Amino acid sequence: FKTEKSRHFITTQDFTNEEIEMMLDLARDLKIKMASNIPTPYLLYKTLFLIFFDQSTRTRNSMEAGIAQLGGHANFLNPSTMQLSHGETPEDTARVLARMGHGIAVRACEFGKGNKYLRGMASVSQVPVMNLQDDVYHPFQVLADVMTMQERFGKNLRGLKVGISWAYAESHLKPLSVPQSQILLFTRLGMDVTLAYPEKFDLMPDIVKQAQENAEKYGGKLNISHKMEDAFVDAHVVIPKNWGGFFVSDDPEEIKAETAKHKDWICDEEKMKLTRPDSVYMHALPADRGKEVVDSVIDGPHSIIFDEAENRLHTAKAVMTLLMGGR
Ligand code: CP
Known part of the structure; x- marks a missing residue:
C-alpha cells in the first residue's frame, strides 16, 4: 500500500473495497507462484513477532510458513514466557518489539480484553499490528x-x-x-x-x-x-x-x-x-x-x-x- 505510516490489520472495516481486492489479487498471484516454485522474496530479512494467547493450528502455521516463504523470519512468542505475564503493558511491549522487527501479529480472544489489547499495541506501534483473532474480529x-x-x-x-x-x-x-x-x-x-x-x-x-x-x-x-x-x-x-x-x-x-x-x-x-x-x-x-x-x-x-x-x-x-x- 502507498502509505505514510504503518497500517494495522485489526478489521477489514479499516480497508477500502479496492484495498481488499488488492490483497486478494496478490494472494492469488502468490498461490500461483508457489505452485510453480517461483520464489517470492518480498520480505527478505524482515522479522515478524507472533504472540498467541490462545491455541491455533491454521493461523500460526499460515503466518510462520508464510513469512519464511517470503524470505523473512517469525519469532513465536508464548505470553507466559514474556514480561507481559508480569503486567508489562501492550503499549510498552509493542514499542519494544517495533524497535526490533517489522511486524507484530497477535491472537488474543479473551472476551472484553482481546481487541483492547490489539488496539493498545496499534496505538503506539511504528510497525503493523495484525489481528490473528480477537474477541470481536478474525x-x-x-x-x-x-x-x-x-x-x-x-x-x-x-x-x-x-x-x-x-x-x-x-x-x-x-x-x-x-x-x-x-x-x-x-x-x-x-x-x-x-x-x-x-x-x-x-x-x-x-x-x-x-x-x-x-x-x-x-x-x-x-x-x-x-x-x-x-x-x-x-x-x-x-x-x-x-x-x-x-x-x-x-x-x-x-x-x-x-x-x-x-x-x-x-x-x-x-x-x-x-x-x-x-x-x-x-x-x-x-x-x-x-x-x-x-x-x-x-x-x-x-x-x-x-x-x-x-x-x-x-x-x-x-x-x-x-x-x-x-x-
Ligand atoms: N480457523 C482458525 O483460525 O484456525 P486455528 O484456530 O487453528 O488458527
Whole structure:
C-alpha cells in the first residue's frame, strides 16, 4: 500500500473495497507462484513477532510458513514466557518489539480484553499490528473465505446467497469473531447473507448494525432467522459452525443446557439437499464432527474446507507483504 505510516490489520472495516481486492489479487498471484516454485522474496530479512494467547493450528502455521516463504523470519512468542505475564503493558511491549522487527501479529480472544489489547499495541506501534483473532474480529479468516468463494464462483460475488448458522455453544462468546468478520465483509461485497441461530445466540449488536449499514451502502443483504433451514434454502455457500452467542450465559452448565435444546441444529445431508446443486460447504475449522456436522457432509462433494484452510496461507502472505512494505 502507498502509505505514510504503518497500517494495522485489526478489521477489514479499516480497508477500502479496492484495498481488499488488492490483497486478494496478490494472494492469488502468490498461490500461483508457489505452485510453480517461483520464489517470492518480498520480505527478505524482515522479522515478524507472533504472540498467541490462545491455541491455533491454521493461523500460526499460515503466518510462520508464510513469512519464511517470503524470505523473512517469525519469532513465536508464548505470553507466559514474556514480561507481559508480569503486567508489562501492550503499549510498552509493542514499542519494544517495533524497535526490533517489522511486524507484530497477535491472537488474543479473551472476551472484553482481546481487541483492547490489539488496539493498545496499534496505538503506539511504528510497525503493523495484525489481528490473528480477537474477541470481536478474525480478519485473516474472512479474507481466506472470500478468496475460496471467488475460486468457486468467480471474482464478482454480488448476489451470492450465503447461509451462516450456529446453535452449539462449546464455550462462551470467544468464537463470535468469525461470523462477525464474515457478515462485515460479505455484505460489503454485495452478498445476500442469511444468519440462522436460536434466540439468545445473537452476535454483538453493534457489529450487526455495522453489517446492516454495509449491506445498505454496498447493495448486499443481511437476513436473520431462528430456523436453521433458512440458511440452506437455495444457498450457494453454507457455513454452519459452533459459534456461541452474545447473550448465552457464561455459566458452563447453562451453556450445556442451552446447547442440549438444539441438538437438531446439525448440518446433515437433508439440509444440504435444500441448497443449490453447485453449493459449497465451508468451515473455518477445527470442526466438531458429529455435533455441528456429519462426516458425509464435511467429507462429501460439497465440502471445500481444505481449500479454505490452504487459502489462509496465501492471504496471510498477501497481507504481510502489503503491510510490511514488500510491495
Ligand atoms: N480457523 C482458525 O483460525 O484456525 P486455528 O484456530 O487453528 O488458527
